[in-house]
Amino acid sequence: MTSYSLITPTSLGAGVAKTSLGTNAKPSEAQNLIEFIPYYAPSGLTTTVESMFLESAIESTSVKDILPKRIINPPIQAGLGATYASMCPILEAYECNTELKSGSNDIIEAFGQSQIANTVAPVMGIALHYSNSSPQAPQMYYDKPDNETSSGTAATTVTGGTITINGGKTLQVLMAEFAATTPLAGESHIGSMQFNSPNFDNSQSLEVPLQTLAQGLGATLATLQPKAAIYKNVDMGMKSTCTITTVFRMSEALTVAGSFIGAVGYTKV
Numbered sequence: 001m002t003s004y005s006l007i008t009p010t011s012l013g014a015g016v017a018k019t020s021l022g023t024n025a026k027p028s029e030a031q032n033l034i035e036f037i038p039y040y041a042p043s044g045l046t047t048t049v050e051s052m053f054l055e056s057a058i059e060s061t062s063v064k065d066i067l068p069k070r071i072i073n074p075p076i077q078a079g080l081g082a083t084y085a086s087m088c089p090i091l092e093a094y095e096c097n098t099e100l101k102s103g104s105n106d107i108i109e110a111f112g113q114s115q116i117a118n119t120v121a122p123v124m125g126i127a128l129h130y131s132n133s134s135p136q137a138p139q140m141y142y143d144k145p146d147n148e149t150s151s152g153t154a155a156t157t158v159t160g161g162t163i164t165i166n167g168g169k170t171l172q173v174l175m176a177e178f179a180a181t182t183p184l185a186g187e188s189h190i191g192s193m194q195f196n197s198p199n200f201d202n203s204q205s206l207e208v209p210l211q212t213l214a215q216g217l218g219a220t221l222a223t224l225q226p227k228a229a230i231y232k233n234v235d236m237g238m239k240s241t242c243t244i245t246t247v248f249r250m251s252e253a254l255t256v257a258g259s260f261i262g263a264v265g266y267t268k269v
Contacts, residue, residue: 173265
């Protein structure tokens with residue numbers, strides 16, 4: 001039997017501080033945190049040329065070996081003009097398979113953090129999916145660089161943040177996100193993200209496309225992103241200490257730079 005519990009939406013404020021969204025006491029019978037699902041939205045009228053670029057994380061002081069679990073959410077992309085539309089991307093579930101002790105009162109705490117300050121604060125909640133049965137798959141871990149990187153404006157490659165994984169065994173998930181600033185008529189956003197490391201088990205490339213974005217025509221423009229750019233079943237082996245460098249490849253030049261972050265999911269088996 002499975003169940004869902006919510007940590008209800010909380011304001012992240014207008015800055016970039018890590019913010020506790022609250023805690024959830026697991027159901028007594030639960031033996032598995034199957035997955036978590038972030039959900040988020042602006043708390044009021046969005047501000048022109050400001051994307052909402054958010055991290056979600058879950059932690060616990062009582063659950064053994066739960067960390068790290070930090071993901072980058074697909075952005076609520078910026079618009080231009082007085083009447084542009086906004087889109088909250090489709091919700092994504094992030095697999096955990098975290099073992100829990102039946103009969104315990106383990107506490108899960110959720111956090112949210114803006115990568116870029118916003119005039120209007122975003123709000124974020126987390127749904128937690130539990131099971132009464134023990135995990136049947138390896139536990140998933142997620143990590144990302146602390147900060148975003150500017151894309152620049154040229155059609156070239158830009159090195160972003162690094163991710164150092166200790167004790168990992170197999171890279172399973174790649175996440176690649178780009179947040180726009182000032183949209184311009186007829187200017188699309190198309191590119192890819194590389195995940196490079198000398199600590200992978202082989203030299204095969206890991207380069208994945210970002211979710212492409214397109215602009216229309218006129219003084220009022222909406223940049224609508226429908227879903228995350230997330231790739232599963234990567235199955236790349238890693239050394240016990242693995243440093244991954246993220247690289248953004250912009251295929252067409254932009255008039256105004258945006259920001260990017262890559263994130264990964266991995267197992268320890």
